[in-house]
Amino acid sequence: MTVKLIYETHSTTLDNEQGIATGWLPGRLSEAGLREAAGLGVRRREVDIVFSSDLRRAVQTVEAAGLTVPHFLDWRLRECNYGSLNGSPRKALEPRAERVHTPFPGGQSYWEVMELTRSFLEDLKRWHDGKVVLVVAHSANRWSLDHLLDSRASLEDLVAAPFEWRPGWVYEV
Structure with missing residues (x-):
C-alpha cells in the first residue's frame, strides 16, 4: 500500500501581497487568502487526515477550509528559517540556489528543510499507510517533496524556479 499525499501551500497572506518573505514569522491570511482556504476545503473533502506546518498562516488555512477530519501540526513542515532575513522583502533571499x-x-539551508520533510515522510509511511493525507505547508516543503519523490528534480533547480500556485500537488509515498 501507499499513502496518497495531497500537498497544498498555505493560502495568500498579507505578507505575500506585500512581497515579504515571512519565513518563521507567523503570518496572517489576507481576505483573498481566506477565500482561497474556503475553496481548498471544498476540493479536499475526500482526505482522511490533515497535517500542517505549525506556523499561523498554515494553521489558519486549514481552519478556514472547514475540514472535519483530524488536523495535526508538525514543526517539521515549517517554511525555511531565513534567520535575520525573516520578514524581509522577498528579493533579499535571492539567489536562493x-x-x-x-x-x-x-537560519537554515533548504537542504535542512528537505531533511525535515524526509523525516516527516518516513513517519507518514509508517503510521498512515493506505490513507489520503492532506499536507498544508510552504514553498520550501513543496520543493523538498518534488526533490525527494521525483529524483530528476534537483533542489537547486527547484528553489531557483519561479513559484507558480496551483490547486495542489499529488504524490504517492
Whole structure:
C-alpha cells in the first residue's frame, strides 16, 4: 500500500501581497487568502487526515477550509528559517540556489528543510499507510517533496524556479 499525499501551500497572506518573505514569522491570511482556504476545503473533502506546518498562516488555512477530519501540526513542515532575513522583502533571499547547502544568516539551508520533510515522510509511511493525507505547508516543503519523490528534480533547480500556485500537488509515498 501507499499513502496518497495531497500537498497544498498555505493560502495568500498579507505578507505575500506585500512581497515579504515571512519565513518563521507567523503570518496572517489576507481576505483573498481566506477565500482561497474556503475553496481548498471544498476540493479536499475526500482526505482522511490533515497535517500542517505549525506556523499561523498554515494553521489558519486549514481552519478556514472547514475540514472535519483530524488536523495535526508538525514543526517539521515549517517554511525555511531565513534567520535575520525573516520578514524581509522577498528579493533579499535571492539567489536562493546559493542557500541550498549554505544556511541563511542565523537560519537554515533548504537542504535542512528537505531533511525535515524526509523525516516527516518516513513517519507518514509508517503510521498512515493506505490513507489520503492532506499536507498544508510552504514553498520550501513543496520543493523538498518534488526533490525527494521525483529524483530528476534537483533542489537547486527547484528553489531557483519561479513559484507558480496551483490547486495542489499529488504524490504517492
